[in-house]
Amino acid sequence: DAKTTQPPSMDCAEGRAANLPCNHSTISGNEYVYWYRQIHSQGPQYIIHGLKNNETNEMASLIITEDRKSSTLILPHATLRDTAVYYCIVRSDYNNNDMRFGAGTRLTVKP
Amino acid sequence: DTAVSQTPKYLVTQMGNDKSIKCEQNLGHDTMYWYKQDSKKFLKIMFSYNNKELIINETVPNRFSPKSPDKAHLNLHINSLELGDSAVYFCASSQWAGGSSYEQYFGPGTRLTVT
Numbered sequence: 001d002a003k004t005t006q007p008p009s010m011d012c013a014e015g016r017a018a019n020l021p022c023n024h025s026t027i028s029g030n031e032y033v034y035w036y037r038q039i040h041s042q043g044p045q046y047i048i049h050g051l052k053n054n055e056t057n058e059m060a061s062l063i064i065t066e067d068r069k070s071s072t073l074i075l076p077h078a079t080l081r082d083t084a085v086y087y088c089i090v091r092s093d094y095n096n097n098d099m100r101f102g103a104g105t106r107l108t109v110k111p
Numbered sequence: 112d113t114a115v116s117q118t119p120k121y122l123v124t125q126m127g128n129d130k131s132i133k134c135e136q137n138l139g140h141d142t143m144y145w146y147k148q149d150s151k152k153f154l155k156i157m158f159s160y161n162n163k164e165l166i167i168n169e170t171v172p173n174r175f176s177p178k179s180p181d182k183a184h185l186n187l188h189i190n191s192l193e194l195g196d197s198a199v200y201f202c203a204s205s206q207w208a209g210g211s212s213y214e215q216y217f218g219p220g221t222r223l224t225v226t
């Protein structure tokens with residue numbers, strides 16, 4: 001079973017920042033937070049991951065709270081092509097295979 | 112130059128048949144996976160192979176058998192297909208080194224419909 005809680009759906013205006021929250025209150029010290037997205041039945045796509053520090057790449061930023069019990073994925077300038085289901089996953093550093101998807105958040109970017 | 116490819120993209124077959132889905136990755140990864148996404152869109156891991164050895168089997172019926180001829184390929188063979196096997200099957204790959212975590216790259220999926 002997934003170890004994370006996400007809102008089932010969110011809307012965002014095109015060009016604005018999309019902030020997707022995730023709760024992972026039972027996360028343990030060796031578990032990373034990963035974000036993937038799935039665009040309309042395509043294969044899931046890796047976005048970003050982090051352990052303690054905030055992370056940024058060309059797609060998004062990941063903000064992890066100091067107690068690591070929650071995080072936020074930020075898409076700085078959402079486009080229509082960012083409409084997708086976004087999955088937040090916690091995964092052990094020592095078990096590369098233990099990636100369990102929950103229901104995710106369906107983000108709809110509107111013009 | 113597709114990273115993870117699957118064939119076929121669509122597969123329609125009758126109950127009781129045996130079918131295979133092929134997966135290939137050209138990323139040089141040493142771990143490959145099969146996931147099943149059902150009609151409710153939940154994505155669940157089925158199998159994982161690391162250097163041609165099975166390292167996960169998540170309570171999948173033994174009608175499903177993964178076969179890995181080499182570390183670039185992980186095929187999924189399904190015997191005696193049932194209606195409940197209808198789903199989208201995704202193949203994925205990643206690099207694995209004990210103690211280090213790496214992202215997984217997914218294929219485009221195979222939509223299996225059993226009639």
